[in-house]
Amino acid sequence: MKQKIKNLIIDAITCAYEKGDFSEKSVPEIEVEVPKITSHGDFSTNIAMVTASVQKMPPRKIAETILKYIKDPDRILAKTQIAGPGFINFFINTLSWHSVLRKIHQEDVVYGASNIGNGKKIQVEFVSSNPTGPLHVGHGRGAAVGDSVANILRFCGYDVQKEYYINDSGRQIDTLGKSVYLRYRELMEENIQFPDECYQGDYIRDYAKEIIALKGKALLDQDEEQSIFFCARFAAERIIKDIRKDLMDFGIEFDNWFSEQSLYDTGKVNAVIEDFKEKNIIYEKDGALWFKTTNFGDEKDRVVVRKNGQTTYFASDIAYHMDKFERGFHRVIDVWGADHHGYIPRVTGAIEASGQSRDRFNVILVQLVNLLREQVPVAMSTRAGEFVTLNEVVQEVGRDAARFIFLTRHHESPLDFDLELAKKKTNDNPVFYVQYVHARISSISRKSRERGLYELEWNETAVLMLQEPEEINLIKAMIRYPEVVEDSAKYMEPHRITFYLMDLASSFHAYYNKHRVLSDDPLLSKGRLYLVLAVQKVIRNGLSLLGVSAPDRM
RNA sequence: GCGCCCGUAGCUCAGUGGAUAGAGCGUCAGCCUCCGGAGCUGGAAGUCGCUGGUUCGAGCCCAGCCGGGCGUACCA
Structure with missing residues (x-):
């Protein structure tokens, strides 16, 4: 309908130019909108005001001229008027409205769909929570936003892939292994000083118990490093399995689960570092390797290989994003927690450094969730291992309520989630x-x-x-x-x-x-x-x- | 200090250059012989944080300031 109005206006302006009533032929982008006030018509346009300086005529005069030349072959217009400083208001025949009902019934499940994506491959990566603990409510919001964005893009004609990136490599996995291993020894009635940097949650003990059931005392008899490695792999696999299940219960299924470790196994991380060295955008300083992200708008350069020889998370992230583009995605979208926003310039920089245009990469930042019960904040502290998991929330309020409420705010605005309200049937x-x-x-x-x-x-x-x-x-x-x-x-x-x-x-x-x-x-x-x-x-x-x-x- | 986000009705928030700034909750006053009252109607409620600027027109864009959140690691 809006497009029809636009076409009428364009034709009228062209016609007016040909008849010599307008001195300028070019038409700017025509904006047609639905006025807030019904007495201003069903649609209105500001075209007369926008072109006033170009046509060197007063807006109302331009509006009159446009109306003079407007044709309406399908008779959709009931009335037109010029109002205010030069708005043209259009009133549509009621008959013309009704045909949309037929369209809705005919198109049925695809009513509202479009092809603005034109089949382009696009990837939405979301949740990507570290496999060191269960998903909590904050992840739930990211999941709801990411999944919905992906659905919407698919509905608009994009070829969408939903991906989960598993950080199954690096220090945190070691810490996970150590945490489980120490709980294991503790359960074996050893006196253990459990370190602060280890994961405090009760679920760690549960995994330790499972290992006892599976292996008995065997882990005490072997090399400690080997045991920690075993605990790490065991726990990570269990956690990912649980995460996958929690997401299923939340109605979310990914098309692909991508392992960080695989980037090391295939040598992609090293390859990128070598490539960037050749391009002279990686240099050595203080025994570490630095990526010159300042070349791409970051405020300081970033370390990719630490003094101790270990790569940083950023290093694999560069390889990961390059891999995304190598897989043929035309656009790549990451959904992150808003506390990671400082990370955007360096990843964007990495993408640009690898020869991709930066506007093919978008980050959706999702703000935190304040969990409430009857308006009172629910105490949460990740450090002490006290947090409300996504699964607990879904069990309590239901999947539909949880997903809908996560989407009742702009994603960059913090969200109060009241458990009691979500259950109310009013x-x-x-x-x-x-x-x-x-x-x-x-x-x-x-x-x-x-x-x-x-x-x-x-x-x-x-x-x-x-x-x-x-x-x-x-x-x-x-x-x-x-x-x-x-x-x-x-x-x-x-x-x-x-x-x-x-x-x-x-x-x-x-x-x-x-x-x-x-x-x-x-x-x-x-x-x-x-x-x-x-x-x-x-x-x-x-x-x-x-x-x-x-x-x-x- | 620097960077990003936010500041709109008592509360929670929509509104990415248009005409008289909206919704829900709360509040006040009403509506069930009837397709599902888990609903509906109406009223009151505003210096769009402040000050300048840009233009026909600013809640929206720009600059500065005030207030809040986050970030600013050889953590992830």
Whole structure:
């Protein structure tokens, strides 16, 4: 619809130029928007004001000229007007609105989809939590955001891969092994001083117990280093298995699990370092190897190989991101916790250094989650090993509520997550508010079958009965949906869909409360049923992009 | 110190250059003979942190300041 308006304007300007009424032919990007105030029309454009300086004419005069030349072959316009400093307002024929209902029913599960991605390969990497402990609520938010962004991009025509990067190498894995090993010895009734730098959580003891069940005392009889290595591998594998299960319970499945260790095994980390040395962007200082990230906008250079010969996490990260591009991804998106934001310039630098354009790489930063219960913060301290896991939250409030609430804020804005609120079944809880629309329409649908009114065929006379303001309002809301999806893909902001759904739900509840769908008038009933079933489809489509179910009964 | 993010109604937040700044919660006043009341309608509530600038037009862009969070490792 918006595009149709744009075309009318472009044609009018071209025509005015040809007739000599405009001195300038070029047309800037035309912006057509839906005014906030209904009396300003269904659509409006600021084109007259924007081109005033170019055309050397007053805005209102330009607006008049455009209107003079506007043609409307499909008769979609009911009225036009010039308002304020030079806005052109368009009022659309109600008839033109109704055709979208047919479109929604025809397109069904793909209504709102587009092909702006044009089949380009794009990767979304998210969660990528270290395999040193279970996922906590913060990871849950990153998971919800990453998964939803990936879904949205896929819906917009990208060829999307969801990837999890496993940091199964380096110091933290050693620490994990040491932690489990020490708990193991402790359980063997040795007096152990458990160090602060080791992982404190109870789950470490659980793994130690499992090892005892499996191996008995065997680990005490062998070389300590060997035992720690065994504990590390055992625990890491168990943790990854648990993480995978927690994510499954959260409704998230990855296309690929990528091992950091594999980058060392295939020699890719060393290869990158050698390559950068040749390019003269890695140098030696104080016994360490430094990558000149300052060449690429970072505030200081970064170490890739430490004095003791060990590579840093950054070194494998360079190799990892190069590998992503080698795998043919046109764009690469990382979802990180906001506390890692200082890391962006160096990774961007690495990407540029390896010959890729920096705008093919995007980072979505996800802010922290404050877990509350009845408005009171739930105490959490990772250091003491006290944290609420994602799984506990999902068990308590359910997958749908958790996922939806994670997406009720802009991802860069901190989020208060109230466990009690998430369980409430009132309109305080946005999840139920939206899902309730779907269930309610399912109920109407069932009722309509009982009464023999159910029909999904396009029936123009029935649909044209829809003239109530609340009905037009619903139709207009649904017309907006494809654009909302496109914008949330463009800006990688799933919360736009969440807000849209809450808005659509509100319009529906208002309509439902005021007008009966199924009445004594069969034709009107059919028209209204056709309308609400369209609403149901849009709600269901939107929820599925968020990874939330659309129940028929609640 | 420097860098990034945030500052919008009592609270939690939408709003990435348009006209009279919105929603939920809370508050006040109402709505069930009826398709699911897990719902709806209406009112009150604002110096968009402050000060300048850019332009036809700024909550949005730019500069400076104030307040909060995070980062600033040869940790991840």
